[in-house]
Amino acid sequence: MNNQKIPRINKNRRLGVGFLGAGPVTQAIHLPSLARLGDLFTVSHVMDVNPAVAESVAGRVGARSSSSVEELLADESVEVVAICSPHQFHAEQVIAACRAGKKAVLCEKPFAVSAEEAAKISEVSAEMGVPVIVGAMHTFDPGWLAAEELWGDLPDTAHYIRSSIVLPPNARFEDFATEVITRPSMPKPDYSDPAVVRARFEGMVLGLAIHDLPLVRRFVPRFDDLQVLHAAIAKPFGYSITLRAGGRTIEMLASINRTWKPEWTFEAYGPASAMKVTFSPSYVQAGSAVVEYTTEARKVAAGPFKHNGYEGEWRHIWDVIAGSATAPAAQTLIDDLGFAIKIANAAGEAAIAGLAPALKPEEARA
Known part of the structure; x- marks a missing residue:
């Protein structure tokens, strides 16, 4: 800062x-x-x-x-x-x-x-x-930095943004490179309890969605009008959240399940151009993201580059200390966090409202 x-x-x-x-x-x-x-x-x-x-x-x-x-x-x-x-x-x-x-x-x-x-x-x-x-390793990924060079006026014109995450449980990747594993057993959550739903959305947004929310914020600098239109938990672990903010529709999807093929993508669509960035899964040291930028007249691709966002953030730290780069502005980091917290709170309330017919009135208001 x-x-x-x-x-x-x-x-x-x-x-x-x-x-x-x-x-x-x-x-x-x-x-x-x-x-x-x-x-x-x-x-x-x-x-x-x-x-x-x-x-x-x-x-x-x-x-x-x-x-x-x-x-x-x-x-x-x-x-x-x-x-x-x-x-x-x-x-x-x-x-x-x-x-x-x-x-x-x-x-x-x-x-x-x-x-x-x-x-x-x-x-x-x-x-x-x-x-x-x-x-936030995606913001330091050379593939994302290449997207910033390619996207032209897309941050100003985009009307739809989507973050989609399909992954197996973290253990599939962690266990390849983790010497000491102390993974506690987790009880099955009771999603009929509003307090559990709120806590779950806070955990999912601040633990998983937050990887891409700084990217979303490049397209949504203003979010005082943020409104969650739909929110639901995707069992066993995941979410489906649709919201409006800054005049844009944002869709965030995640499923942590028994998938054999992980996929992590970020997309933005405008009236004359579109962009798709495909990231490697968390815990995977497999090169950078790949970006595709498309207009009616052309399609440009960039990446993969030799290093990923994990290495990129450490390179950035070196440059900041050396004086050849600056740390992210304090207000940017504060606003990114505020954006995430606001989504987590609003998504929890929207999900509880969707459960309300199945709950007692006093539970829905709790």
Whole structure:
């Protein structure tokens, strides 16, 4: 969130990275990405509340391990903090990392769970001069960056936007690259309970849909008129949400099921052009997204490129610290989060309204 272009590193040495949380995201996503960027970064410290997990994961990369946030932040070899802990701890840990005077913070999405937390992060980031980058990997994907170069006036003219995600459970991908698996068993949710429905939409939007919501926001800079037209849960895990915002219709679909063929696409349609971006599934280190841009007169394709958005976000962190790039504007990150929270809340209420005939009146109002 710091927009100052100030060189802060010797470009001939590697930056030490410390991880708060050593779960599947650290193991299956960030460690492989950093292994390909060994000339820029080295993992120096891994912290997890489970000391055995921290020690095992740290041993893979020759790093120090601990089970204390304070110990990691006091480690002078840690110059960049990567926050991969559960959502509810993100804001507190981002603020602590900024106050510890680190060179940058990478926080997995969402970087906060309320507007108040986001504003506080922005304030502390600016005060300490520590840039905060949110791990929205699709925004750093070379395929998406190519789409930005191709799309012309589509962000101004698009009338329909769709994010479609069809994936098997994360375990299918996690288990290939995850050494320590601590996956708790989850009880079957009771979708007749309005509180469960609200919590489910919050989890699905802030945990899955949020990957593409910063992309949607490029086409919907204003969302004060946001209205969810339809919302439903797709069992066993997924959602169908249709909304209007900024004069555009937005459709968000997700199904996590026993599929053999994953597919993740983002599409935008205008009166004279259309764009489709196809991303690799989460946890898959398989190159960048591919973009297709079409008009009546031509069709242009770009990608795949050599690296993906996971590696792209780390390259961007290096550039920000080196002073050759700027971190995303604080207000952009705050608005992206506000957009996600507003959708999650409105979708939960719309889904409950759809269940209302099956609920007692007092349950529907709860």
